[in-house]
Amino acid sequence: MKILSPRVLRALERFNATYPWDHNAHYHRWILRQLPRRFPRALDIGSGSGDLARLLAGRxxxxxxxxxxxxxxxxxxxxTPATLPVTFTVADAAADVPDGSYxxxxxVATxxxxxxxQALTRFRSRLAPGGTLVIVGLAHADTPVDHLLGLVAIPANAATGWLKNKGRPSPRPVSMTAPTRSADMTFAEIVRETEEILPGARLRRRLFWRYTLVWRRP
Incomplete structure (x- = not known):
């Protein structure tokens, strides 16, 4: 089901390039609210430029x-300042999740x-008893609810970009930070597979083309 025409999509891309913001970083503070105030070890999978890992280092x-x-x-x-207890490693998350207990x-968006x-099973095996797994992911839009959230996200996305940039265009336009690769699984499929691997996990549809998953290991 096509909601937006190619012309509208191109206009959105131009707007986001002019008023860029990070759709994934938008959820970082929410992620921190799901976590304990202090904990020994953390693993950030798909760490990118390290923004979330540096926030985790505060705890x-x-x-x-x-x-x-x-x-x-x-x-x-x-x-990353040398004073922070953070180590970044080049690794394929599909096969090279570090050994150990976290x-x-x-x-996020990985x-x-x-x-x-396979990935959820591997994450579960690396999580310490009582530990917390938090995922911000992308799902394939399939239901009317999915498409409605996508439509609502369009003006919200534009308003957020405008506010975060204080109404000033970026001096050097950058690429749109909305999803660059389509997800294959629908939200219903994600929920179904997650329930089999992580019983009791909490999943929610979110704005800005995202869903969240929180699971605490017994």
């Missing part, structure tokens, strides 16, 4: 960030790049 004794992109990982290292595992069930 954790040790944070590991992994990302498959060596360029963005090098950038994360450059941006009290917190986060994964899971749709991975084999879903």
């Amino acid at each position: 954790a004794a040790d944070v590991s960030g992994i990302d498959a992109d060596p360029v963005i990982t090098a950038r994360a290292r450059q941006l 009290d917190v595992i986060t994964c 899971l749709h790049h991975l084999p879903f069930a």
